Amino acid sequence: MVSLFPQPGPLLPGFPTLLITGPYHSSAPIHLALTLNSELGPQAHALILAPSRTLFKDAILRLNDHWLYANSGTGRNAALATSVTLLYPPTPVHLSLVLSMLCVPGTENQSAGLHPKTAQAVAPSLVVLAEPSRYFLPSVDPSMSSYVPPTALHLTLT
Template sequence: MSLFPEPAPSLPPFSSLLIAGPYHPSAPVHLAFTSAGPKSPVLLLCPDRAKFNEEMVQFNDHWLNSQSGTGKNSKLTSYVSILYPPTPVHLSLLLSMFHVPGSENVQPESTPKTALAIPPNLVILADLSRYFLDVPESSSNPPTLSSYMNLVNRVFVSMLNMTSGDRPTPKFALFDSRLDKFKLPLTAVPSRLEDDDDTADQCEAIVVLPLVEKLFEWIGIFEDDDSYIPSSQGEESSDELEGARKQLRLYRHNQGGEDDERKYHWVERRCKKSRFIKSEETEFVWEDTS
C-alpha cells in the first residue's frame, strides 16, 4: 500500500491511518489502487464530486494519466467504488446502510450501492473537514468538535457491519488536508437573547488533530520540506532542483522508539511529459529517506 505511484516507499501495515496536511490530491486514489484486488475491494467516500475532480485535474498526476488505464491497473478501477455523500447527514445515513451478505444490518431502504458483495479491504474517507466549512452562524446545528469525532466514530462502527465470516474488519484511512490547523469549538455557542452582552466569552475553538489522532494507529503529516540545503558543489543539475520539495512524517501514535517514526522526502515537479497532453503534469522525484 502506498500514497504515491511506483517507485515509492510502502506504508507500514495498518488497521487505521490518519493523513493530515497538504497531501497531493491523488494520494487517496493511489492508496485505493495499491490496496484493491478481486477479493479486496476499496470504498472511497468524498463530500464533493466537483471539487474532487477539479483538484485532480489541476494536479494532473503523470502516473495516473499514463498508467491507470493500462493492463492490470485498468482492472483495479473496477475494484474501487467512489461515493459522494454531500452532507454529514447523508454520510451518516450511508454508513448506517452498508452491509454484506449475512449481515444483520440489512434495511428496507438499502440500495445496490450499499449492498456490498464482499467486505471491503479498505474504507477511505477524504476531506472530512469540508463538511464543516461555510456553515452559517445562524445554523440550528453548528459544527463542534463532537460533530467531527462523531462522523469518524460512525465509520469505525459501520465497518463492523462490513465484515462476514472469518474475513478481517476493513482497514480505515482518513484524509483531511486542513486537520493540522483545523479548529472547532468543544460545544455549540448558545443562542443569544436580545439583551445579552455581545462581549460575553465565546466558546474557544481548539485544534482537532491532537484529539482525532488518538483514534488511529498510524498518523502521517504532509509538510513542505524545509530541511533541504542546496548543494554548493554543483553536483546537482538545475533541472533536478526544480519543483516543490515535500516530506511525509509518519509515526505511530503514542509509541516510543526509533522504529515508530519515519520520514519520506520527494520533489513534486511540473513538466511536459507527453505530446498528447497539452497541460503540464506532476511527477514525483524521490530522495533518500531518513
C-alpha cells in the first residue's frame, strides 16, 4: 500500500483513482511517489505535475520535512527517486498539452520526434496533479470555496 507519509506511517487503501482534498503536508506527493515505487519495484514510475516549481519547492522547504532531508538522497530512497518525474506546466493550457503529449516509446507516436520530457521510458504507474486549483484560481484564498480545493491532490494509479 502507498502512503502520504514516510514509512512506517498510515497507509492509503487500494485505489484506481483518488482525490485527496483538505490540508495535507507539502511533501505528501513525494512520499506518495516514493512509497508507490517501493511497493511496485523497478517497473514503477510516478509523474507529479504541479503548477509552479517555485511554490512547490518553497512549500517543501517551509515544511522542513526531516525525513526527506535525512533519507531522500541516500541508498534505496535515491534509487526510488530516480523513478519520479516532476513537471511544472504553468497554465491549464500547458497542463493539457503535457497530458496530451505523454506517450511511451514504441507506440504509434514514436516516429513523431518525441520530446524527452514527455516521452517516458515506461508508462507512469501514478500520475499526481498537485494543487490543481492553482490552475483555475488567480490567487488561492483559503476562505474561497471552489470545486477543487486549493489543497487537493488528484491521483490516478494505472
